[in-house]
Amino acid sequence: MIGSHNESIPEMKITADEHTCIGAGQCVMHAPKLFTQGEDTGLVVVLKPEVTSAEDREAAEMAERSCPVRALTLSE
Amino acid sequence: MASLAPEVAGENAPQFPFERTPLHPAEAFRETQKDPWLTPIRMWNGQKAWLVSKLEDVRTLLSDKRFSADPANPNYPTISAGRAAIAQKSDPNLIRYDGVDHARIRKMFLPLFTVKRVEEMRGMIETITHQLIDDMLAGPQPVDFMAEFGLKLPSYVLCNILGVPKQDHEIFHDCSARLVDITVGPEENLKANEDFKGYVSALIEAKKADLSGTDIVTQLIRDHFLQGTISEKELIANVQILFLAGHETTANTLAHSIIVMLTQNPEAWEELRTNTDPAFVRNAVEELLRFTSVVQYQCARTAMEDIEFKGRVIRKGEGIYAMINGANRDENAFEDPNKIDFNRHSKSPHVTFGFGPHQCLGQALARLELAIALPALAQRMPNMKIAVPLEEIEFRSEALTYGVNNVMITW
Numbered sequence: 400m401i402g403s404h405n406e407s408i409p410e411m412k413i414t415a416d417e418h419t420c421i422g423a424g425q426c427v428m429h430a431p432k433l434f435t436q437g438e439d440t441g442l443v444v445v446l447k448p449e450v451t452s453a454e455d456r457e458a459a460e461m462a463e464r465s466c467p468v469r470a471l472t473l474s475e
Numbered sequence: 476m477a478s479l480a481p482e483v484a485g486e487n488a489p490q491f492p493f494e495r496t497p498l499h500p501a502e503a504f505r506e507t508q509k510d511p512w513l514t515p516i517r518m519w520n521g522q523k524a525w526l527v528s529k530l531e532d533v534r535t536l537l538s539d540k541r542f543s544a545d546p547a548n549p550n551y552p553t554i555s556a557g558r559a560a561i562a563q564k565s566d567p568n569l570i571r572y573d574g575v576d577h578a579r580i581r582k583m584f585l586p587l588f589t590v591k592r593v594e595e596m597r598g599m600i601e602t603i604t605h606q607l608i609d610d611m612l613a614g615p616q617p618v619d620f621m622a623e624f625g626l627k628l629p630s631y632v633l634c635n636i637l638g639v640p641k642q643d644h645e646i647f648h649d650c651s652a653r654l655v656d657i658t659v660g661p662e663e664n665l666k667a668n669e670d671f672k673g674y675v676s677a678l679i680e681a682k683k684a685d686l687s688g689t690d691i692v693t694q695l696i697r698d699h700f701l702q703g704t705i706s707e708k709e710l711i712a713n714v715q716i717l718f719l720a721g722h723e724t725t726a727n728t729l730a731h732s733i734i735v736m737l738t739q740n741p742e743a744w745e746e747l748r749t750n751t752d753p754a755f756v757r758n759a760v761e762e763l764l765r766f767t768s769v770v771q772y773q774c775a776r777t778a779m780e781d782i783e784f785k786g787r788v789i790r791k792g793e794g795i796y797a798m799i800n801g802a803n804r805d806e807n808a809f810e811d812p813n814k815i816d817f818n819r820h821s822k823s824p825h826v827t828f829g830f831g832p833h834q835c836l837g838q839a840l841a842r843l844e845l846a847i848a849l850p851a852l853a854q855r856m857p858n859m860k861i862a863v864p865l866e867e868i869e870f871r872s873e874a875l876t877y878g879v880n881n882v883m884i885t886w
Contacts, residue, residue: 424588428842437586441585461822465824
């Protein structure tokens, strides 16, 4: 039997700077599975700090581009 | 590093604002977007400033903390003597605050306008939308869309959010409509502004006396005013600006959208009527926001220090005008930018709501109102027509918020 490789799927890490955040909610709008806004503060909360699927990556990239204060960082 | 200081570049600096057409921002932006750097412009009083028309440059400069949004700064670019006079009135609202003070006020308001909080307003917005349509359908034709729907929807929604008593909705609405009506003259507008301030003060007093409400004004009083973190003047000024910023903007986006669709893109109107998929509607709203981009002359800033930008320097004290509507037609960001395409999925988000720390606080609310109202109008008034030729509609070319004072429709 051909051995199965455990190919590691590259992860994209998402971090958000709450101090810079102005609660515009663009991240939530573009990627509701990845971000939400804190109940009391309205500031960004990252729901999924690591994403792998193409769909999630694209959503994260759109969110990062849409953030008006560049509070999101995506890194591989 | 050498700067093309406006003073030096000035001889050929074009006069600003540029002329525009009803459906599109000034064609001149297509040229300025080809300039290697920023474009020197000359204001009404001969003052020079830098025009920012490329989408990427608008994003970069509006998010640079070294710029101030305060209209009272010397050299803050204005488009008329009237606007310059208003710029000197130092109303303590968050639109003109910078840095720490801006963040303090913004943080108080933003939890009230999150995507989730706004979604909870859906039922209320739907009720008002359908009532207004019912009223139009039951009445005579033609009707002024602005007066009977465009201005009324956002106004009644705001009254609800702010906890204005039902019997006062008409007063708030009429007063706010008078405030933004540029056909009545600046004195009328100023009087309406004073009246409006009075109504907002009275509303705040009433809420202070009864803290049981769930509306935004009561929450602001309970959570912030009574804690001493916002002054009375700031509270009045910010509740006032909240109403004003959410009224004629949404109204003109609605009016401009139906004018564009009914006179130029009937297939777009038909798509809105038939395609109820929420993802489609959200995208259609984004595209209409990009295309109409009604707030045109809002994003002026002054540099608080020397700012290096793409190899040159914007000097301390110089003013910039970020033209968000022109940037929304940047062909480097949007393919075929002057075409409405509800299935457009651009990698570049539009800048209709601005960019940087002052990006519109109420944008989730604006989006929801549009996503509810436009399909409802297309579905319940499918044969809506603009009752006059496009050339006869009077457009508010010089207003901060572009659009129309009135537009007659039939159905």
